[in-house]
Amino acid sequence: MKDYFRKFSLRIEKYAVEVFFLEFLIVFVLSPSIRMGALLAFGVLFTTGVSESLKLLFKERRPHAAMERAFYRRGFSINKRSFPSTHASISMFFVGFLSNGLLAAPFLVFALAVIYSRLYIKSHYPRDVAAGALIGFLIGYALLYLFV
Numbered sequence: 001m002k003d004y005f006r007k008f009s010l011r012i013e014k015y016a017v018e019v020f021f022l023e024f025l026i027v028f029v030l031s032p033s034i035r036m037g038a039l040l041a042f043g044v045l046f047t048t049g050v051s052e053s054l055k056l057l058f059k060e061r062r063p064h065a066a067m068e069r070a071f072y073r074r075g076f077s078i079n080k081r082s083f084p085s086t087h088a089s090i091s092m093f094f095v096g097f098l099s100n101g102l103l104a105a106p107f108l109v110f111a112l113a114v115i116y117s118r119l120y121i122k123s124h125y126p127r128d129v130a131a132g133a134l135i136g137f138l139i140g141y142a143l144l145y146l147f148v
Helices: 004-012 016-030 034-058 086-097 103-118 126-147
Strands: none
Touching: 004 016, 004 103, 004 126, 016 034, 016 086, 034 086, 034 126, 086 103, 086 126, 103 126
16 A cells, blocks of 8 residues: 555655645635735744744754655755754644634644644654644734734
C-alpha cells in the first residue's frame, strides 16, 4: 500500500509557500477587498516573522530524520532549526483569523493535517508544532478582533 500521507507531508514541506498562498487566495476570493488582502498579507508575514525570529533565538535543531533529507541539507541554516513550526503557525493563523465564520472548520481540518504531517515525517517535535499552532492562532485571532 502506498503511503499517500507521507507524499502529502513531503509536498507540504517542499511547497509551503504555494500551499499557504492558496489558502490566502481562497479567503481573499470569498471576501474580496483591499483591506482583507492587506490584513491577510500582514498576518501571514507577521506570523512567519515571529516564528522565524524565535528559531533564531532558540536555535533548536530539527529531528535527525528531517536532517537526512536533501531538502534540509541544502537549505539555509535557519531552515535547519525546529522551534517553533512555521508551517503550524501559518496554518493556524488562518483558523484564528476565520474563527468567527463558517470557513474556520475546513481550515481547521487542513491545519490539523499540516500539523500532523510535520510530526509524521519527523520534521518537528511535538512542542514545536504546539508552540507554532498557538502562535499562529493567537495572531490570527488578534487580527480578527482588532481590525475586522
